[in-house]
Amino acid sequence: MSDEKAKRTGARRHEAAAKVPEIGVGMLGYAFMGKAHSSALRRLAYAAWPPPLVPRLVAIAGRNAEQVAGAAERFGYERWTTDWRDLVADPQIQLLSNGGPNSLHAEPTIAAAEAGKHVLCEKPLGRSAEESYEIWRGVAAAEVKHMCGFNYRFVPAVRLARELIEAGEVGEIRHFRARYMQDWGVDDTRQAWRFDPEQAGSGAIGDLASHVVDLARFLVGEIGSVSALVRTFVPERRVDDAVEATVEFHSGAIGTIEATRLALGRRNAFQWEINGTEGSLAFDLERLNELRVFRADDLRARGFKTVLVTEPDHPFAEFAWPPGHIVGWGDTFVYEFHHFLSAIAGERSVAPYGATLEDGYRAAEVCDAFVSSSRSGRREKIVYRTL
Amino acid sequence: MSDEKAKRTGARRHEAAAKVPEIGVGMLGYAFMGKAHSSALRRLAYAAWPPPLVPRLVAIAGRNAEQVAGAAERFGYERWTTDWRDLVADPQIQLLSNGGPNSLHAEPTIAAAEAGKHVLCEKPLGRSAEESYEIWRGVAAAEVKHMCGFNYRFVPAVRLARELIEAGEVGEIRHFRARYMQDWGVDDTRQAWRFDPEQAGSGAIGDLASHVVDLARFLVGEIGSVSALVRTFVPERRVDDAVEATVEFHSGAIGTIEATRLALGRRNAFQWEINGTEGSLAFDLERLNELRVFRADDLRARGFKTVLVTEPDHPFAEFAWPPGHIVGWGDTFVYEFHHFLSAIAGERSVAPYGATLEDGYRAAEVCDAFVSSSRSGRREKIVYRTL
Amino acid sequence: MSDEKAKRTGARRHEAAAKVPEIGVGMLGYAFMGKAHSSALRRLAYAAWPPPLVPRLVAIAGRNAEQVAGAAERFGYERWTTDWRDLVADPQIQLLSNGGPNSLHAEPTIAAAEAGKHVLCEKPLGRSAEESYEIWRGVAAAEVKHMCGFNYRFVPAVRLARELIEAGEVGEIRHFRARYMQDWGVDDTRQAWRFDPEQAGSGAIGDLASHVVDLARFLVGEIGSVSALVRTFVPERRVDDAVEATVEFHSGAIGTIEATRLALGRRNAFQWEINGTEGSLAFDLERLNELRVFRADDLRARGFKTVLVTEPDHPFAEFAWPPGHIVGWGDTFVYEFHHFLSAIAGERSVAPYGATLEDGYRAAEVCDAFVSSSRSGRREKIVYRTL
């Protein structure tokens, strides 16, 4: 190579690895969450620059050999296995990403932590508060980094809401009303495990209401009591289709929480609104790039602003396109994993912007209270256990 | 007058009266509701043609002599009085329109009915279920026509919703979620009687939640039980600021009901959504000309339709401008009074499209249950009394 | 009557007339505009209090004797006639409201003015700029008050837009884009005169584009040149269905103007947006209570505010219900006539918030330029005549 050419061209292979350390990842699950996690892991190497750590996709585990092999090939995992214990045993893996069915959250997550691996476990953490507590307790004892997959904390508009609340922009919060509505529960038969109480633990409660509870806690604070109705509408279905609840927060705020798989026309409508003494915020996941903001001290022409959360001074701007170029649902997983890798790299803590397994456990306490309140007909006060 | 001129011109005074009978109206109240009722009564003579009866504004009653005299002059009442008993005693009055404070609903309404006058009483009917029951019972015994002022049944989009439900367009209803949000409760001091428990009976419950309950009953059916939180946020305020509730319907549908005067940025946002087995409906009073409609059997490009309810085949078209020319909140009172006058004229019954005093009573039972549930912490089953 | 009773009750008949003078009104037209005008005139006596003048509905004129007699009976005109000259000749009439077909704008309006009557003439003023100029000239010479029925200047949100612009809230305007879309032109055969070039002068241009032009002038200023395409899509139709234009304002702003009767799904969608150096405004007549407002100097969470124009400090608040209680299309005529009666009573001038006949003429010059530009294929500079 001539000197001149050397000046204007370069080979870069192997250079990046020298700069940013790799982290070996083992993935449990290849279906919906497996795909979401794997795509995010692939994108982390370049989505923001430089990355805190570069994921190395070491192995993926799943029950069906053919499908897990296909997923390994598609997403570039070096190996696959039908036994998640192989992930736990693998010294090349430093992070277990658990996107398996709810019944496979406890044992692999705890085992991985006990083997010294950091763990990211999908929500709901366990199938019950009891199981969730055991996961949290087991993992916390291992002193690894842990995170619960409440990815909606990583929607830019949600993070902006949190920042506005922290900055006092809405004042003291009085109301939180939220509903997570889908409609595939009307007749869907494809996702069998989600309708199996043994595997899923619950229906709309664990799948959807747990998201609402986490966001309530993330934006408003701890929930003190709930009154709820839980209902199964579809004959012969063994899990709940819907839950309706009123909630009291420790702060004194009150509100409603709802989750349903039977709201025709609402495909993925996680809608919430917050009213405080100084302003209000509103959000709909089907328009996840937008936050609606009202300020009481606005000028004469007052009203809810539709804020397109794509600005350079908005959350997650380091991943973003220019203003007005919206992001998608899948991007939230990129931000979520980036946050966790940053925590593993020591650049930040998982909390408070990410959900820890304690957050996962606490959400489960509230979800359990929905069920017990529905049965008892009473408002249930929630007592949170500590380690 | 020449023959030719006689052919092309005419004097019409006194002709109309000969065709459509008049009905003498006595109005109780001159403030917000007094203005809404009076404006509607003035417009009835020509709003749809011919009218069922032509209102004659005989007299208006109110506590403050100066203000009631001013209202009489403004709206063209022939007389005014500071004693509502004058209305009851007046043989020229065949209809009492009661828009006074809640504490003046019971006695004047019953007395007028006992004097043989038809009665339209504003909501909430009484300050409690007990008082509401007494009003209903007293009036029903008099065998006059009666109506409770739930004017939102007369929003064209709401009536269309009812018609679509009756036609089976949404199938079996599973969810009803509704919230009536205002924000003037943050610091308002003008409407004193609304914050006085003696005069108002309750705060957001009677003022706003009663509307929600009536619409729930109008669209979905009878409410069987409720769990509720009632809260007063503003220090030294003696009525409730907000109520949050979950509800069960006799049909098996479940949902949430909320009312608050503290939702900053929501000025008059009565929002509700219904999900059934065949479709969904959604509404916001701040855009009262629109009904959002989803049908499960729609073609491939499915979604909520924003229906502008201003078409010739839509409800209340006989009052309407051409399609796309929207109506206002005040128009709902014109439709409401027209409905009641039609009932008095024998052309239709008040129920089921208008609310009777029984509907007013039943809404009050639910509202009382909100309070008792909030106190007891229990889901309260609602028992409705009959005559 | 006892002394005590005298204190608490009163008869008011004939008192109002003593305070607020009456003005005799003659109405030309009983169809769409006739109904809108008549309803507004009836409401003026009490809509805001006290009224500047109390309309006395003296007579109504129209071609069909049966229909005009019916309209007289419905709206309470004292007399009817099939010859508009009777209105001109009637000394009890001080104001002619001309809501007849466009072909009946010129002669009756000029004759009424020459007879010393104030005139309110519907838009488009004439069927051409030439005819419009003659009307303006004839009326101006008579030194009566005159107004052109551009009622959209009296939409609260539009007036608020004007006030915000005057206050510098949007800075220097760079863009105005507007379109008035309806869809009844697809197959409607009812409104025959609107498709008759002799009676209407034009199609979508006079009916819809004239509104757009007036609002452009009201909000942005004088139009200097246009390039346009005028098109008739429906076979055998003799007037235009649609016009598309680019416009230059004297101020340097540029934009687009469109009007069509063939935009399926748009029933009455007069949408416009303004972009300035400091902010933007947007509006849609199908949601006429809302103004969308963007301010460049807003805080970090920027976005278009949806302002519900129903506040006490918003335009036309003296007519309004409490905040959040929206008004309808028909209400704009109440505000418009109130404005004109105030001007007649000497309390204000018609301009600049109301449109004078000069405004009617100037809009017609622009509309004519649409046609000539479409024919010539050239950008047409507009020269406005003066008196």
Added chain:
Amino acid sequence: MSDEKAKRTGARRHEAAAKVPEIGVGMLGYAFMGKAHSSALRRLAYAAWPPPLVPRLVAIAGRNAEQVAGAAERFGYERWTTDWRDLVADPQIQLLSNGGPNSLHAEPTIAAAEAGKHVLCEKPLGRSAEESYEIWRGVAAAEVKHMCGFNYRFVPAVRLARELIEAGEVGEIRHFRARYMQDWGVDDTRQAWRFDPEQAGSGAIGDLASHVVDLARFLVGEIGSVSALVRTFVPERRVDDAVEATVEFHSGAIGTIEATRLALGRRNAFQWEINGTEGSLAFDLERLNELRVFRADDLRARGFKTVLVTEPDHPFAEFAWPPGHIVGWGDTFVYEFHHFLSAIAGERSVAPYGATLEDGYRAAEVCDAFVSSSRSGRREKIVYRTL
């Protein structure tokens, strides 16, 4: 490894390459488009499965050595260079992706094609119709696959619009009105090359209006004539800030096209609407997952449907998350490159769903006509050259 373990686990490295052929890619540009292209190329290996070809990121070229080296490292290019001719000379490269400034579109694109490489060139194709024609001619002669980067054809809602139009759902199109509005032109000084006529060719015209023109052609058909105003508002700026135009299509449809960088509050609002004889469609890029659809033959409750274009039977479903889980702007590049790789692999042709360089040329003819019409003041008929 035991037999049992062999059954449940597997190593997959090197297997994928054996199945799906690689294609070597050379990238020109590392800024906005370079990032969008590179991200998409990285995701293609797994975004849909199996991919038509697996991109191998061979080399990236750019002017600034430090920045191009950084981009190479970030996105995983094997080499970098400051001389695009190195890409043309590289036999490992079979596809040149040209995301450089407009002034670097012609020479590298033609040279790469002449070297037998497939080419994807960003829009606008050239800085003028003449230059665009030369690019198209040069590349077509080389008989390689070519595509122009009109990525908005690959928005799922846009493709669905096209499919609905093809299926006759909107009937014969009468109107197309579109505007591409941004606001960073108010004061931005960062993207220097975009304001340099030598490098960019034009301002809002090439940057934004070219997108509008391509979509007009994609959805409605060929444009026959235009009348336009082109304007530079910001002092000392050497390119246009805005263009306003009326257009005629060969089909007889008419409409407006606008592009501006000065519409405050509109960050990336490419909005368009189509009205036909059977229905209407509307779209806003800031809500790119939604298509608004109106059908004239809908039932009594008619209105625009807001269709969330995320269903299994919607375009690009093979890349998608479950219904209701929206995608982002960056995803359109994944779909676009996938389309082009499929075409290279022989599975489909670039046209009509992708834009060829002929489409790039034709859009440039319309853009040039905007300028000439603005200068001449005349409606300009457009003549398209052929090879």
